[in-house]
Amino acid sequence: MQTSTLFALLLLLVLVAYGTGFSRAVAAARGRGGLRNLAALPSYYGLHTALWCGLPALLLLGGWLLFDDAIIRALVMNSLPDKPDTVAGQNLLYAQIQNLAAGHLLGDASPQVQAAAEHFSTLQQRGSVLQAALTLILAIGLGAIAVLRFSPQLRAREKVESVLKAVLITCACAAIFTTVGILLSVLFESLRFFHEVPITEFLFGLQWSPQMAMRADQVGSSGAFGAVPLFTGTLMVSAIAMFVAVPVGLMSAIYLAEYASARVRNLAKPVIEILAGVPTVVYGFFAALTVAPFIRETAAAVGLHASSESALAAGLVMGIMIIPFVSSLSDDVINAVPQSLRDGALGLGSTKSETVRKVVIPAALPGIVGGVLLAVSRAIGETMIVVMAAGMAANLTANPLESVTTVTVQIVTLLVGDQEFDSPKTLAAFALGLMLFLSTLVLNFIALHVVKKYREQYD
Amino acid sequence: MTDSNQSNGHSSVRERIEQGLARRHRKEKIFRGLGIASIAFGILVVALLFTDIISKGAGAFRQTAIELQITYDPAVLGIDKVDHESLTWANFTGVIRESLRARFPEVSGRSDKRELYSMVSSGAPFTLRDRLEANPELLGKTEQVWLAADDDVDTFVKSLDDSKEGFRGRTSEMMAGWIQQLLKSGELKRRFNTAFFTNGDSREPEQAGIRAALVGSLLTLLVTLVLSFPIGVAAAIYLEEYAPKNRWTDLIEVNINNLAAVPSIVFGLLGLAIFINFFELPRSAPLVGGLVLTLMTLPTIIISSRAALKAVPPSIREAAMGMGASRMQVVFHHVLPLAMPGMLTGAIIGMAQALGETAPLLMIGMVAFIVDVPGGVTDPATVLPVQIFLWADSPERAFVERTSAAIMVLLSFLIVMNASAVWLRKKLERRW
Numbered sequence: 001m002q003t004s005t006l007f008a009l010l011l012l013l014v015l016v017a018y019g020t021g022f023s024r025a026v027a028a029a030r031g032r033g034g035l036r037n038l039a040a041l042p043s044y045y046g047l048h049t050a051l052w053c054g055l056p057a058l059l060l061l062g063g064w065l066l067f068d069d070a071i072i073r074a075l076v077m078n079s080l081p082d083k084p085d086t087v088a089g090q091n092l093l094y095a096q097i098q099n100l101a102a103g104h105l106l107g108d109a110s111p112q113v114q115a116a117a118e119h120f121s122t123l124q125q126r127g128s129v130l131q132a133a134l135t136l137i138l139a140i141g142l143g144a145i146a147v148l149r150f151s152p153q154l155r156a157r158e159k160v161e162s163v164l165k166a167v168l169i170t171c172a173c174a175a176i177f178t179t180v181g182i183l184l185s186v187l188f189e190s191l192r193f194f195h196e197v198p199i200t201e202f203l204f205g206l207q208w209s210p211q212m213a214m215r216a217d218q219v220g221s222s223g224a225f226g227a228v229p230l231f232t233g234t235l236m237v238s239a240i241a242m243f244v245a246v247p248v249g250l251m252s253a254i255y256l257a258e259y260a261s262a263r264v265r266n267l268a269k270p271v272i273e274i275l276a277g278v279p280t281v282v283y284g285f286f287a288a289l290t291v292a293p294f295i296r297e298t299a300a301a302v303g304l305h306a307s308s309e310s311a312l313a314a315g316l317v318m319g320i321m322i323i324p325f326v327s328s329l330s331d332d333v334i335n336a337v338p339q340s341l342r343d344g345a346l347g348l349g350s351t352k353s354e355t356v357r358k359v360v361i362p363a364a365l366p367g368i369v370g371g372v373l374l375a376v377s378r379a380i381g382e383t384m385i386v387v388m389a390a391g392m393a394a395n396l397t398a399n400p401l402e403s404v405t406t407v408t409v410q411i412v413t414l415l416v417g418d419q420e421f422d423s424p425k426t427l428a429a430f431a432l433g434l435m436l437f438l439s440t441l442v443l444n445f446i447a448l449h450v451v452k453k454y455r456e457q458y459d
Numbered sequence: 460m461t462d463s464n465q466s467n468g469h470s471s472v473r474e475r476i477e478q479g480l481a482r483r484h485r486k487e488k489i490f491r492g493l494g495i496a497s498i499a500f501g502i503l504v505v506a507l508l509f510t511d512i513i514s515k516g517a518g519a520f521r522q523t524a525i526e527l528q529i530t531y532d533p534a535v536l537g538i539d540k541v542d543h544e545s546l547t548w549a550n551f552t553g554v555i556r557e558s559l560r561a562r563f564p565e566v567s568g569r570s571d572k573r574e575l576y577s578m579v580s581s582g583a584p585f586t587l588r589d590r591l592e593a594n595p596e597l598l599g600k601t602e603q604v605w606l607a608a609d610d611d612v613d614t615f616v617k618s619l620d621d622s623k624e625g626f627r628g629r630t631s632e633m634m635a636g637w638i639q640q641l642l643k644s645g646e647l648k649r650r651f652n653t654a655f656f657t658n659g660d661s662r663e664p665e666q667a668g669i670r671a672a673l674v675g676s677l678l679t680l681l682v683t684l685v686l687s688f689p690i691g692v693a694a695a696i697y698l699e700e701y702a703p704k705n706r707w708t709d710l711i712e713v714n715i716n717n718l719a720a721v722p723s724i725v726f727g728l729l730g731l732a733i734f735i736n737f738f739e740l741p742r743s744a745p746l747v748g749g750l751v752l753t754l755m756t757l758p759t760i761i762i763s764s765r766a767a768l769k770a771v772p773p774s775i776r777e778a779a780m781g782m783g784a785s786r787m788q789v790v791f792h793h794v795l796p797l798a799m800p801g802m803l804t805g806a807i808i809g810m811a812q813a814l815g816e817t818a819p820l821l822m823i824g825m826v827a828f829i830v831d832v833p834g835g836v837t838d839p840a841t842v843l844p845v846q847i848f849l850w851a852d853s854p855e856r857a858f859v860e861r862t863s864a865a866i867m868v869l870l871s872f873l874i875v876m877n878a879s880a881v882w883l884r885k886k887l888e889r890r891w
Contacts, residue, residue, distance in 0.1 A: 039555050070739070122573060142863065150627035157785065161785060161786075163520065165787070167693060167699065168693045168696055171689075171690045171693035171694040171697065172693070172694040172697040173711065174690055174754075175694070175715045175757065176714050178714075178729070178757070179718060181729050184724055184732075184733075185728060185729050185733050186725070186729075186731030188732075248497045249497075250497075251493050251494050251496075252500075253498040255497065255498055256498070259494055271501070272505070274505050275501065275505060276506065277811065277815075278870070278873075279816070279844050279870075280815070280818070281844040282508075282512070282847070282869070282870070284867050285617055285847065285862060285863075287511070287514075323504075351484065353487045353490035353491065372662055374720060376719070377720055378722075380722070381723070382722070383723070383724045384817050384818055387673075388848070408724050408818070409580065411724055411728070412724070412818070412821055415727075415728075415822055430728060430732070437721065437725050440720060440721060441717060441721075444720045458694060
């Protein structure tokens with residue numbers, strides 16, 4: 001049976017269960033003289049039966065869908081008398097078996113594989129029948145039990161609400177599951193990577209060329225995994241970005257908060273915030289096709305050589321992307337500084353700019369620093385702009401006109417396209433991902449800490 | 460005595476102050492100027508970005524086409540009846556070549572002829588096939604058909620707008636002559652580029668379209684919305700209305716705030732390692748893309764939903780409680796409907812964020828070259844931002860134009876979404 005039909009059937013059953021529960025409650029109420037003699041409203045009795053009918057069956061179905069492929073695979077592979085030793089070989093063989101079972105494999109297959117394919121298709125058929133049968137039996141059985149055990153004293157509302165609350169808690173824990181998922185996925189592959197490449201080489205090596213040699217005599221494919229050029233590249237691009245974003249963002253926030261009239265503010269603020277809504281791939285395109293050629297030509301005009309993909313182009317555009325981030329965060333903290341402080345400074349005779357520089361900014365500094373740190377973590381993790389405009393070459397350079405590469409660019413290049421999951425080349429991407437995750441985590445933590453610790457309480 | 464002293468001292472202090480004042484006012488002006496300059500810079504960049512994209516991409520909505528006199532000659536086509544089977548093998552290329560030769564009888568020599576044939580898009584035979592399949596009675600007859608020109612012709616014709624010479628990167632002098640000749644006689648024209656909206660991706664710029672990517676984006680967003688909105692709202696309800704203040708809740712809050720700042724590419728790594736390698740879900744599928752984007756947008760939706768719940772005044776809850784409602788009834792019957800507009804606004808903003816996201820989708824294989832429009836959430840698909848990324852990498856000049864046009868489509872979707880979020884907030888949100 002198709003999974004979608006099964007879902008539809010299940011839904012139908014749930015509706016029937018709801019209706020049965022509801023009508024039983026109404027009938028019972030009629031016998032006792034009114035709804036008030038029930039422990040809950042009829043709709044809660046309906047929901048109660050519906051939950052008994054639907055929830056366990058749905059959980060079973062979900063679990064089945066997640067694990068049936070793996071179980072069938074294990075059964076099929078174990079039935080084979082001799083199988084390849086490597087994971088890749090096993091994958092290949094299994095794919096062959098699957099294709100054969102689906103009926104579109106050209107060429108000849110050994111009788112052994114053919115037998116396995118037959119085994120596979122019988123298992124699959126049996127599996128789907130079993131899945132449908134078990135799900136429906138569970139749904140009908142539990143639904144029937146719930147209907148039979150109906151009594152007007154049953155506190156249906158409390159039961160339904162406790163289930164609902166459990167659902168709410170599960171949803172709230174999604175954030176924790178995600179964090180754990182990220183940590184597990186990145187950590188495991190990174191540990192495998194550090195088995196093959198020592199962690200000191202990864203952290204302190206100066207050479208990055210992740211191509212692994214296919215043949216022993218291949219040129220330039222030593223497989224060096226020293227990530228220092230990536231770290232410096234990331235730092236340089238981020239530094240350029242912050243060099244653009246912090247002054248512009250901060251000054252525009254100050255102007256909007258302290259100087260601008262309400263009209264200018266209402267007009268300029270949304271326009272600058274448009275920059276935050278533009279997708280990064282658009283910035284990447286802008287950097288690669290408009291800013292980079294402009295920089296190259298300008299550099300050539302003053303007699304410098306700039307490569308067509310330069311750290312400067314990527315950094316500038318990334319800075320533009322981050323401007324609204326810095327400005328809206330600073331705007332919030334500047335507005336949070338109480339007016340009395342400004343009035344005091346102005347009353348002592350200081351000019352407006354002196355008030356801002358000597359009173360408002362120091363008062364707002366923790367918030368601004370926190371915002372800037374968050375902006376840095378965003379710059380480090382930004383991907384598309386650098387992929388499209390900063391280049392792939394792992395140069396260890398301090399010249400912003402040369403092309404550099406960053407951690408995120410390398411993750412993308414290593415993982416896009418064909419990949420085998422046990423080569424250090426692929427695993428290296430996860431190690432880089434771990435570095436990225438940890439550094440942004442630390443930055444966020446420091447940012448929150450700074451804001452909390454050094455915030456002056458005024459109210 | 461004291462008088463003169465005072466006036467003396469007064470004047471010197473006053474002098475000093477006045478000297479200082481000039482300096483301080485100058486500083487004030489500079490400071491203010493810097494503020495104005497920053498704002499101006501921001502606005503200028505926005506203007507520059509948009510004019511750059513629009514000026515590059517506006518041309519892509521019109522595509523150069525050649526009018527040819529096509530004879531559906533059964534002998535050339537190699538078919539005797541019109542049905543699906545025979546049309547698949549019919550030689551429409553030959554028909555087009557015949558017609559080009561008839562239009563330019565003076566062209567001779569193999570390389571010249573090849574040059575002539577290359578003026579028409581390599582997708583033109585399929586256009587003719589579809590035409591003939593729709594109107595079988597055309598077999599053996601002659602008609603005037605507008606066929607898409609090759610992208611080099613298109614680029615050249617469009618560059619004639621900017622200069623008399625035009626950009627002749629890959630167009631020979633001979634071909635430029637033919638083009639000028641056709642332009643004069645009105646047989647070469649720019650027409651609305653329907654292919655851009657009805658086709659999937661293609662290696663040939665003149666046949667490349669955004670339909671497949673658009674549908675892929677739609678499916679991905681659908682999965683994201685169906686998953687992230689209920690989960691986000693449920694999480695927000697729990698945290699805002701139920702959660703006791705304890706370590707566990709603190710942990711959840713710290714996690715949500717942290718996830719909001721985790722780089723999107725890390726979510727791609729998670730999707731690759733868990734959804735694709737562990738659960739063996741199909742690669743390049745909108746289902747996996749939607750799952751990854753769900754995890755990514757959840758913090759946004761949870762945070763905005765919590766803000767919306769917080770904005771509902773406690774008096775509403777107290778009144779409902781006072782009438783004997785249970786806690787769940789208070790939340791679901793009274794608080795939630797009042798908080799809904801704010802939650803929807805947050806959801807739309809989260810969806811806009813998901814629509815523009817590229818990096819995590821690269822990780823889970825949505826960069827594949829996909830021509831067909833996906834039919835379901837498990838079919839291989841690509842999304843609009845990834846399509847933009849792929850086209851931006853293509854060397855043909857005509858793809859620059861199409862990339863910009865695709866960006867225009869993407870940006871207009873985002874503008875519509877954000878504008879509707881603002882409108883919704885203004886229209887429905889209640890001030891208490």
